[in-house]
Amino acid sequence: MQHTLEIKDLYASVETKEGRKQILKGVNLTVHSGETHAIMGPNGSGKSTLAYTLAGHPKYEVDSGQALLDGVDILQQTPDERAKEGLFLAMQYPVEVPGVSMTNFLRTAKTEIDGKAPSVRTWTKDLNEAMKRLRMDPKFAMRSVNEGFSGGEKKRAEVLQLELLKPKFAILDETDSGLDVDALRIVSEGVNRAKENTDLGILMVTHYTRILKYIKPDIVHVFADGHFVKTGGPELADELEENGYDEYLPEGSTESALA
Amino acid sequence: MAEQEQNTMQNVQSQTQPTNTEIKVPQADPHDPYAFPAAMPSSADREPRSFEVDAFPKPTRKQEDWRYTPIDRICEFFDVFEPSGKISVDITDTDGNPVDTSHVEVSQVDMGEKPSGTVLMPNDRVSAVEWVSGKTATVVRLHGENEKPVVVHVHGGGMDLDSFHLVIQADDRAHGDIIVEHDGTARIAEGVEIVTGVDSHISTTFVQEWDKGSKHVGNHRIRVGAGATLRHSVVTLGGDVVRIRMDQDFGGAQGDLNMLGIYFADPGEHIEHRTMVVHNYPECKSRVVYKGALSGKGAHSTWVGNALIEPTAPGTDSYELNRNLVLTPGAIADSEPNLEIENGNIIGAGHASSVGRFDDEELFYLESRGISETEARKLVVQGFFAELVEEIGVPAIAQHLMNVIDRRLARGENVAMQAVLEEK
Structure with a gap:
């Protein structure tokens, strides 16, 4: 089935020490099932804010605009309702939840998303196989959510959830950061598998072109100063690789100076 | 958990209690x-x-x-x-x-x-x-x-x-x-x-x-x-x-x-x-x-x-x-x-x-996976205690305690539900 995520003229702000600051300034984007969009841009351009605003993080406040998932404005929903609607956010820094085992967490999430508990037999099999494909040690399932996981293990655990929860759209926020080449390949394979199996639509937020060698984008966008400034095919990524983001930065500043 | 923590090693409490008896200060043995x-x-x-x-x-x-x-x-x-x-x-x-x-x-x-x-x-x-x-x-x-x-x-x-x-x-x-x-x-x-x-x-x-x-x-x-x-x-x-x-x-x-x-x-x-x-x-x-x-x-x-x-x-x-x-x-x-x-x-x-x-980031993480806020809070509280219960190391007792805690959490839910019903 074909699904659509349509972001319309989205403005959002965050409360800072210096007062309220608008980060997203008129975001427009349409993603269909099976499409992979790379969202690239300089540091501080608001890429992650877009990801978290769509997922419903309480820190970000929507000023105006819509995000329609098959016509339903998810911005009016709580984070768990958005997840049930079919949205998934793979976080750059997955949060540790002490004392809550991965198995208990995954089963609870699966039950909530599907609206019914998974059958014991197929669930255990699915979980074990998914972990095996991501080269995850089975004992991870017994550990607390993300607790004591290395950076690479956390990213694998995010992709594990992506594969098990089977969302319609996934936002991958800097999923490539902190991964060595082997881990990057394993994680990318997982994302590609999810796309193949469920016709997932992907919004891949990234600063570097490295991950694009493994997860091929159909469309590449440049995000700067809170909105999309350029859209093109995969060749746009090569161009960014070559020239950097300088031309998208405010007059007189460079990427390194902003970082 | 969002919390302030202090860890102090060997925080010696001062003794200021007055005493009438004369204290004999013993001689230290340099070898011990x-x-x-x-x-x-x-x-x-x-x-x-x-x-x-x-x-x-x-x-x-x-x-x-x-x-x-x-x-x-x-x-x-x-x-x-x-x-x-x-x-x-x-x-x-x-x-x-x-x-x-x-x-x-x-x-x-x-x-x-x-x-x-x-x-x-x-x-x-x-x-x-x-x-x-x-x-x-x-x-x-x-x-x-x-x-x-x-x-x-x-x-x-x-x-x-x-x-x-x-x-x-x-x-x-x-x-x-x-x-x-x-x-x-x-x-x-x-x-x-x-x-x-x-x-x-x-x-x-x-x-x-x-x-x-x-x-x-x-x-x-x-x-x-x-x-x-x-x-x-x-x-x-x-x-x-x-x-x-x-x-x-x-x-x-x-x-x-x-x-x-x-x-x-x-x-x-x-x-x-x-x-x-x-x-x-x-x-x-x-x-x-x-x-x-x-x-x-x-x-x-x-x-x-x-x-x-x-x-x-x-x-x-x-x-x-x-x-x-x-x-x-x-x-x-x-x-x-x-x-x-x-x-x-x-x-x-x-x-x-x-x-x-409650740590907002923990709750958001769980909620972003489809878990409702109420359920997420319950999981966090269970986790908060489970860490401790696991340390008991006696499975029969650990299980017993988790049952008792779950019962308590369920009671909290009933009380919350009761409050909602009474308001209506």
């Missing part, structure tokens, strides 16, 4: 400087220990030991009373069957008849009142290898004042687990004496699941044998006022004490735990970990963890920790660790204490 005993009088010396009620003044909030306690709500326990005898006590295994008499002996003795009154002495007025008011003591003695936990089920018989005195004795090299469960409605003064033999491995778990309005003042007096391991757990999940004070020392070297506490305070409830760990022999180890959750206006918890390391206890390894999770606004958690270290030759004496709220 750590043998130098503390020149200051220890706080243990100035705290009265007595079976006489009048040895203790009536509690007021000006006294250090009572400063957090709502005195007026438990003043009925300040004078000797005639126990109603309405509390019922059953002793079985975990399946409700009679205990294995080849390893467990259960008997009744008159108060004061051995082994009652043999482990330390009452240390405050309410524990002396319990001692004087009570008529008999129940004795549970363990020997050999006990496979199944022994359950002492204390069921309240209403609001008439009653008392209960329990002595738990473990022979040398005994292995076993005892669970003491309290439920129903009661106003109870309870005394518990625990003495464990050489190289024994014992766990004692005290669960308070009192009905609303119940009051419980308790005093545990504990002696851990040489080379013995004792896991002492306290789980307090309900009661108008529950105040349990635990005094402990070691009966020989290389004892290992693990004290673990879980509590849950609802609106208007006062839940207080005071632990006093005394290191009086060499190379003993103690861990005190208490965790509590509080919800609603007037929910009040108090944890005071005292640790005293005496000059006779080189090689001591001690640590105490208290964490509080405030679930909804309006609750008060008092948390006070006190360390008194009179011996420089120790492995460690640390403490940590915190009061925190």
